[in-house]
Amino acid sequence: xxxxxxxxxxAEEDDDDQVALPAxxxxxxxxGTETIVTYIMREDGxxxxxxxxxxxxxxxxxxxxxxxxxxxxxxxxxxxxxxxxPQSDTTSVAENIVxxxxxxxxxxxDDKSEHEKKKANLKDAKIKCRICSGDHWTTKCPFKxxxxxxxxxxAGVGDLDEPEAAGAxxxxxxxxxxxxxxxxxxxxxxxxxGGKYERDDLATLRVTNVSEFTxxxxxxxxxxxxxxxxxxxxxxxxxxxxxxGFAFVSFADRDxxxxxxxxxxxxxxGHLILRVEFAKKST
DNA sequence: GATGAGCGC
Numbered sequence: 001x002x003x004x005x006x007x008x009x010x011a012e013e014d015d016d017d018q019v020a021l022p023a024x025x026x027x028x029x030x031x032g033t034e035t036i037v038t039y040i041m042r043e044d045g046x047x048x049x050x051x052x053x054x055x056x057x058x059x060x061x062x063x064x065x066x067x068x069x070x071x072x073x074x075x076x077x078x079x080x081x082x083x084x085x086p087q088s089d090t091t092s093v094a095e096n097i098v099x100x101x102x103x104x105x106x107x108x109x110d111d112k113s114e115h116e117k118k119k120a121n122l123k124d125a126k127i128k129c130r131i132c133s134g135d136h137w138t139t140k141c142p143f144k145x146x147x148x149x150x151x152x153x154x155a156g157v158g159d160l161d162e163p164e165a166a167g168a169x170x171x172x173x174x175x176x177x178x179x180x181x182x183x184x185x186x187x188x189x190x191x192x193x194g195g196k197y198e199r200d201d202l203a204t205l206r207v208t209n210v211s212e213f214t215x216x217x218x219x220x221x222x223x224x225x226x227x228x229x230x231x232x233x234x235x236x237x238x239x240x241x242x243x244x245g246f247a248f249v250s251f252a253d254r255d256x257x258x259x260x261x262x263x264x265x266x267x268x269x270g271h272l273i274l275r276v277e278f279a280k281k282s283t
Numbered sequence: 284g285a286t287g288a289g290c291g292c
Contacts, residue, residue, distance in 0.1 A: 128292095130291080138291080236287095
């Protein structure tokens with residue numbers, strides 16, 4: 001059937017050549033090297049045999065052990081129950097990710113108009129300290145520990161068992177109770193019932209480098225694998241509602257917090273790498 | 284980079 005002169009099917013000719021040439025041979029040598037023998041057909045029809053002896057090098061990719069460990073974590077959220085490793089339908093692994101940190105991401109994301117800024121300034125200007133009439137809140141007054149608000153000088157203070165505690169509350173006798181001091185009877189918040197009241201931050205982690213797209217639930221998902229998360233606070237801009245870049249995560253157990261701190265520090269969430277450390281007492 | 288919200292006569 002086939003007429004060699006009038007042939008147009010070159011693919012078939014290739015096939016013929018392949019059949020004509022011996023398959024490459026690979027021989028493993030005792031010293032760990034390999035001898036590879038390949039045959040090729042030159043243009044002029046001569047058969048060439050090539051013998052190569054190669055030494056195989058094992059290429060080790062170094063993965064941070066902590067990163068390797070995280071890869072074993074069970075998936076959560078929408079990816080819960082999916083097998084480990086990237087899902088081809090949602091994840092592209094070959095993409096060249098260019099990491100471009102922006103120094104002023106907050107400012108650039110901020111589309112606050114000029115008049116809004118002015119409004120904020122006006123609001124600030126209205127602040128008047130009740131102690132020294134300065135332009136700060138009474139609670140921020142440098143004299144708040146030594147002076148009572150005007151018109152309340154000394155009133156009732158002598159009757160209290162813990163005058164300095166009362167001063168530190170910033171209430172100085174006013175009826176206002178800051179949110180974190182409310183429901184003291186609940187016992188969940190103030191640890192030292194006999195002294196100054198402070199939030200229990202013994203098992204609280206501060207998480208920084210949190211992307212503005214992060215939500216509290218995202219953090220809860222990540223951290224709750226280490227123990228009972230009692231509270232997640234994500235600092236947000238009050239006007240824009242966008243995350244400010246840091247958060248607090250509290251655990252019921254400080255040991256769990258410690259583990260979580262070690263394990264999640266360096267974890268990539270969104271396009272950022274989380275930094276986790278124990279929270280210090282807020283100023 | 285950052286240590287929470289919450290209040291104003």
